[in-house]
Structures are given as structure tokens and as C-alpha cells.
Amino acid sequence: NAGVTQTPKFRVLKTGQSMTLLCAQDMNHEYMYWYRQDPGMGLRLIHYSVGEGTTAKGEVPDGYNVSRLKKQNFLLGLESAAPSQTSVYFCASSPLEGGGSYEQYFGPGTRLTVT
Amino acid sequence: AQRVTQPEKLLSVFKGAPVELKCNYSYSGSPELFWYVQYSRQRLQLLLRHISRESIKGFTADLNKGETSFHLKKPFAQEEDSAMYYCALLKSADGLTFGKGTHLIIQP
Numbered sequence: 001n002a003g004v005t006q007t008p009k010f011r012v013l014k015t016g017q018s019m020t021l022l023c024a025q026d027m028n029h030e031y032m033y034w035y036r037q038d039p040g041m042g043l044r045l046i047h048y049s050v051g052e053g054t055t056a057k058g059e060v061p062d063g064y065n066v067s068r069l070k071k072q073n074f075l076l077g078l079e080s081a082a083p084s085q086t087s088v089y090f091c092a093s094s095p096l097e098g099g100g101s102y103e104q105y106f107g108p109g110t111r112l113t114v115t
Numbered sequence: 116a117q118r119v120t121q122p123e124k125l126l127s128v129f130k131g132a133p134v135e136l137k138c139n140y141s142y143s144g145s146p147e148l149f150w151y152v153q154y155s156r157q158r159l160q161l162l163l164r165h166i167s168r169e170s171i172k173g174f175t176a177d178l179n180k181g182e183t184s185f186h187l188k189k190p191f192a193q194e195e196d197s198a199m200y201y202c203a204l205l206k207s208a209d210g211l212t213f214g215k216g217t218h219l220i221i222q223p
Contacts (some may be wrong), residue, residue, distance in 0.1 A: 033210045040124070042160075042201060045210040073131055090159065104211060106159040 001026050006091050006105035013081045020045045021110050023077040023091030027090045030096035032074040033058075033104065034066060036087040043090065049074055088112070117142040117208070119204050121214035128192050129222050136187040136217050138176075138202030147205040148185040150176055150215075154198045162200070163187070192221045 007022040023032065030051050035043040035058075045058030047066040055066045063085060065077045074093075078085060088111050092104040119142045128134055140146055150162040163171055165178045165185060178185045185202060197220050203211040 018144050035210075035213075040215060042121075042213040042215040043211070048210045056209070059212075075213070092159075103161040103164070 003027065004091055004105050005095055006089075006107040006110050008110060009108070010082065010111045011113065013078075015082060017081050018079050019081065019112075020078075021089055021091075021112075023074045023076070023093075023107055025074075025091075025093040026072060027093060027095070028071070029093035029105070030071075030101055031070065031094040033063065033092045033094075034074065035090045036060065036077045037109070038091060039088050046076065046089075047064055052063070057099070081112075083114045084113045086112060096114070108114075117146075117206055117212050117216035119202050119212050121202055121217050123202075123217045124215070125220070127210045127222060130194055131191050134187075134192045134196065134219065134221075136200050136202075136219065138185045138187065138213070138214060140183050140185065140202075140204050142183075142204055142206070145180070146180060147186050148212065149158040149174075149203045149205065150174070150185075150187050151201045151203055152198050154202070158194045159201070192215045194221045194223060 031047040034046040037043045038044045043058045050069040051053045052071040067075045088109045090109050091107040094104045120139045148165040150161050152162045154157045163176050174189045199216050201216045202214040
């Protein structure tokens with residue numbers, strides 16, 4: 001099992017460009033999450049999904065959109081990138097049992113720089 | 116709103132010394148608390164869940180509802196414990212609320 005994978009690993013964007021980050025998990029987990037990690041800020045939840053076809057906003061959703069068309073994939077989109085979105089993005093997944101209170105499995109991260 | 120506070124950005128201790136990483140939380144409901152660890156160039160991984168009441172790699176953490184704390188402790192630090200440690204609180208399935216993290220450095 002690959003666990004949670006993220007594509008791409010690195011990306012540099014110019015202000016105003018758009019891109020999509022892909023998260024895939026092969027553990028048949030219901031819950032999936034997108035976080036961003038910034039120095040001195042820890043990890044903050046952007047959006048999450050409690051099942052295929054559902055999404056919800058987290059703590060810092062502005063400037064991002066998400067889609068969960070397939071259970072195994074969770075896409076994070078930036079429609080018009082801004083320098084404030086320079087960050088490391090982590091995807092995570094968690095099984096249904098326990099209402100999401102079981103371990104979250106994290107991907108390796110995507111380092112995004114917006115110039 | 117829930118909040119997790121880790122007061123120390125950096126904690127440096129000598130090998131063999133006791134370690135305590137502090138975590139305080141604010142949450143009106145019944146909290147589920149976790150410690151996650153990120154070793155250098157590795158992905159974030161679960162270290163402890165408070166409801167498991169287990170010891171992992173010699174680390175333990177006790178939930179103190181009176182003090183709203185969930186400090187992580189280890190009696191004898193090892194060099195391989197050097198890492199970033201994050202305390203996190205879960206509210207249902209809505210994702211984790213993380214503290215800002217403590218960088219633990221174990222000196223030889």
C-alpha cells in the first residue's frame with residue numbers, strides 16, 4: 001500500500017496562476033483533509049471531506065476550492081494564486097470508524113511557492 | 116472555538132534527561148487529544164492518542180481536564196527523539212486543530 005500520496009512534490013507559481021494539488025489514498029478511508037503548514041503557525045485545516053461527493057470548509061478556506069469526486073482522491077485548487085499561499089500543503093485521511101477520531105495518515109507534503 | 120497552545124517553540128535537553136513538552140487546550144466539549152511527530156524529512160505521524168492511554172517510544176501523555184493540559188513526557192531522552200512535536204485536538208470529524216509545534220532537540 002502506498003498510503004497517502006500527493007502530486008506534485010514541489011511547484012513554483014506566479015501570482016494569478018492556477019493549479020490543482022492531487023491527494024490520493026489507497027486505504028479506503030472516508031475522511032480526507034487538506035492542511036497548510038507555515039513557520040510558527042503549525043498546521044491549519046483548509047478544507048475537509050467526510051465522504052465521496054462532500055466537502056466542508058476548515059479554518060482557512062479562502063482562496064481554495066476542493067473536490068471529492070472519487071473516494072480515493074481529494075483535490076485542492078488554487079484559482080488565482082497569491083504570495084500568501086506560499087506554504088507546505090499536507091493531505092491526510094482517516095477511517096470512518098470513530099467518527100474520524102482515529103489516526104490521521106498524512107501525505108509527504110507539497111511545497112508551493114508563489115512569486 | 117477550540118484552541119491548542121504549545122508554549123515552547125524550541126526545547127533543548129541533554130540525552131538521558133527527562134523531557135516534558137507542554138500542551139494546553141481550550142474546548143467546551145469532551146476533547147480528544149493527540150500528539151503527532153514529524154522527524155526530519157519524514158511525514159507527520161501519530162505518536163499518541165489520549166484515549167489509548169499507551170506508551171509509545173517511551174513517551175506518555177496524561178489528559179488533565181482540570182488544568183486543560185495534555186503534556187508529553189519521557190523520563191530519559193534519546194537522540195532519535197529530536198523532531199517537531201505537535202499537540203492536536205479533534206472535534207468530531209472536522210479535522211484536527213494543531214498547536215504551533217515544539218522543536219525538540221536532544222543534545223548528545
